[in-house]
Amino acid sequence: MNTHIFREYDIRGLVDKDLTEDVVEKLGLGLGTTLRRKGLKRLVVGRDCRESSPRFRDALTRGLCATGCDVLDIGVVPTPLTYFAANTLPVDGLAMITGSHNPAEYNGFKVGAGKTTFWGPEIQQLCKLIESGRFEKGQGSSRTWDIVGPYQDFLRQDISVGPRRLKIVIDAGNGVGGYVAVPLFKAMGFDVVPIFCEMDGRFPNHHPDPTI
Numbered sequence: 001m002n003t004h005i006f007r008e009y010d011i012r013g014l015v016d017k018d019l020t021e022d023v024v025e026k027l028g029l030g031l032g033t034t035l036r037r038k039g040l041k042r043l044v045v046g047r048d049c050r051e052s053s054p055r056f057r058d059a060l061t062r063g064l065c066a067t068g069c070d071v072l073d074i075g076v077v078p079t080p081l082t083y084f085a086a087n088t089l090p091v092d093g094l095a096m097i098t099g100s101h102n103p104a105e106y107n108g109f110k111v112g113a114g115k116t117t118f119w120g121p122e123i124q125q126l127c128k129l130i131e132s133g134r135f136e137k138g139q140g141s142s143r144t145w146d147i148v149g150p151y152q153d154f155l156r157q158d159i160s161v162g163p164r165r166l167k168i169v170i171d172a173g174n175g176v177g178g179y180v181a182v183p184l185f186k187a188m189g190f191d192v193v194p195i196f197c198e199m200d201g202r203f204p205n206h207h208p209d210p211t212i
Helices: 021-036 053-066 079-088 121-132 148-158 177-187
Strands: 011-014 042-047 070-076 093-097 106-113 141-144 167-171 191-195
Touching: 021 053, 021 093, 021 106, 021 121, 042 053, 042 079, 053 070, 053 093, 053 106, 053 141, 070 079, 079 093, 079 106, 079 148, 148 177, 167 177, 177 191
Parallel strands: 042 070, 042 093, 070 141, 167 191
Antiparallel strands: 011 106, 093 106
16 A cells, blocks of 8 residues: 555545555545544545546445444535535544546545544554554445435525526536536526536546636
8 A cells, every 4th residue: 555645634646556446445444443443433425426436435335334334325426515414414424535636547535533524643543554454343334315405405595696697607627516516506596507517537628626
């Protein structure tokens, strides 16, 4: 395992070079063990639309369940929806599978206990735990859970857009954002012009970093 994948705020690397299914399963074992040793066991798992994300979801879930953790799989969602789920559902932790703003050949993980993500020393402790191979054992479970509907309902109830019908342009860069944003803003009364809002984890139209 290449320990340099354990960064300051996430775990990230090249797919099938730094991040393999075996490495990801061990990450699940490490995260699950960390939660269990804190007296926690239930967490949400979300993922982006990169081509490697479904198999990484499967590998991560295998590791988590092998430690006795229970997984709520919220499916393909933007990262903020995983944080929303962690703050509104009765769970003890979170994992978001995402390469963030990096090119398609990368993927990564934002993980945490409670309602916050690990960073710095916590990520390095997780790395050392995985290297030790001393994991908790158990028999957890996994089930799917819809968080997109509740998230859209929450925003519609909380935001008033006024009487003017505004036109907005959404460039999702073939990421997950368009999947949630386009129907949400249409339902709120906006005239939406979608650009590259079809999910495609190869990001064929432009770099996934919105600042470029």
